[in-house]
Amino acid sequence: MPKPKSAYSQPTKFGKEDHHIIVVWVDNEAGVLARVIGLFSGRGYNIESLAVAEIDKKKHLSRITIVTKGTPEVIQQIKLQLGKLIPVHKVADFSRNDPKILFKELALLKVVGATKKLDKAKKLCKKYNGLILDKTKKSFVIQVTALRREIDKLVVSLKPLGLMSVSRTGAVAMTKGEEIFTQ
């Protein structure tokens, strides 16, 4: 078969992809989220989850936490490209396996079913310090704060017990100890 013909070269090497959590401190101004997200989509980077909220009302600062996957070169590019955006103050990058970092994701889960199944479901949630926010005879809504993969697992095991609705935030991250991230 003839080789594909193109004005561009073919891709050859692929590096190993890893999960990273990118934290971006930005001015909370109109369009800033679009700038950050547009950079990811425009340059073909992944977003697995996203969490964003204002963290300092007075200084109008927001903190964006993005879980992404990429080769070390791609992760490096993401950091440098984000750094070039005018409203971006600083960019942190944590490997998902970094022991010095705390990661948490919050989920609201609604389970509907008979009492027996509900009790079983509650038991499963116990491990994750679930907090029941709402309860009826046939249902409950529980809040779980855990790692992403733990919630993934919980969701799978709750499915046969009547899990009807799932709402999850993206992961948020923070350094352990007295240290804060400076750049």
Place this chain on the structure above:
Amino acid sequence: MPKLFSGAEIVFKALEDQKVEYIFGYPGGAVLPIYDELKNHKSIKHILARHEQGAGHAAEGYARSSGKPGVLLVTSGPGATNAVTALTDAYMDSIPVVCISGQVPTHLIGTDAFQECDTTGITRPCTKHNWLVKDVNDLADIMNQAFKIATTGRPGPVLVDIPKDIQFNKGVYKISKNKLEKKLNGALSNKINLKDVDNFIEMIKKSSKPIFYTGGGVINSGPKASELLRELVSLTGFPITSTLQGLGAFPGDDPQFLGMLGMHGTYEANNAMHDCDLMINIGARFDDRITGKIDEFSPKSKKIHIDIDPSSIGKNVKVDLAITSDVTELLQAVIKRFKEKNKNFIESNKQKTAKWWSQIDKWREKKSLNFINSKETIKPQHAVQRLYELTKHQDTFITTEVGQHQMWAAQHYKFNKPNRWMTSGGLGTMGYGLPAAIGVQIAHPKKLVVDIAGEASILMNIQEMSTAIQYRLPVKIFILNNEYMGMVRQWQELLHDKNYSESYTEALPDFVKLAEAYGAVGIRAKTPDELDEKIKEMINTDKPVIFDCVVDKVENCYPMIPSGKPHNQMLLGPEDEKEEVSDEGKTLV
């Protein structure tokens, strides 16, 4: 109480503060208050283009040839979307452009109003930054920041979108201190580390097969950078090659200069890049037209990369020494340090690089830019060479469109000064050359400005002839007319089995009559005999000229690195190509 100004007045006050002399633009409903204010500001002249894209490229041409930011003024909706190509072009080639666009009044935003579009949304990925002004009191700060961001760090375009009500509203003209200073180019600190400089020099001293590979960053850093580059290259005695955008930073006729590198670069430049043991990249970005096949790119070399944009470093190619810096500052530091310790470097190093130079001379003997000339038809390369010979005694500015003619111009026109060469490299925008030439001529009214063009490209922004006539700008449009979109035809010949799908223009205008219709002068050359006389006639005409140079229709642009091949596997001419095609042909049959 502070004096209050209308938004439109604030725009002009800011332009005056920035010492803007020219704005390129096109009026429309949503910018009328700004156009109304124009009459009160005599120091600022407006150049009326015939299309917003033309205005944008003219602003780019002005910026590239003068070193000052180009200013563009357009209306909302179609005005802004027409400017997008020019903004993207400026973004890719790092040209400082400040675009001011009108927007529908604030209360109509989001209602799909007449001539409304999400301008900041559309231009977000093709500007360094953009703003939608929501309060007239922010306008002074935004305008001030716009110029700062466009011109500092790695330069680029910015856009300020001003709703019509904001242009009427009254506010204060007050500029607060800029707290964003340090982040304008993504670098935290631009301080040069002495250790890096020493490493740089150490690598220079260790190498026996070195090469300088320089790019548009040298031009963007200002004329001083070109002077320093010349000094460093002559201090070291090393060979130097340049990217398309870097041409002119180093004299094109200097014996140390190997010509342009890359897809249509010279044999000696590309082979030297492939075989070198030290590559010193100053202000270039390892673009795919330069590197060819990336994992066979210069496999044995140590690489130094100097770039003002940290995200350019390590993006395509891993390097051994990376320095984030402005070229001028870094070269100053390197040269100072180098001179302190290595007074007679060039003498002591001669032996070490002698073998390298003799290898380079062997490559040079291939004379890769040669072509078979003809007595009957004008060869396009010959036409560019004659244009060069007949204009080299005067300070000439060359712009181009995009395609074969662009590459022939880059190969055969020798530039000796920076800011004399304006071409759309990153985006490759057909239709760039004529409006860019207009911008250049505005910045340099007495100089000779030639747009080396193709007959297909020039038609993309031909309406700007009207602008050239209006402002009496004697730009020269030198069309290498082969009736084909030449580069498309060449790729189709080499890669698509000579299926010349839609690359032939069956109905072209008579360019001489077209020139006359606009009120310009038309000249046509058909044979090599008359070429010189006609070129002289063009140069001596003090009006815009369209020069229809009828050239060989099927000439291809060589040398060439075919797609997916490394630097040392170039096609030098039709002979190489035949072998390639017959091999391919066999597998197909």
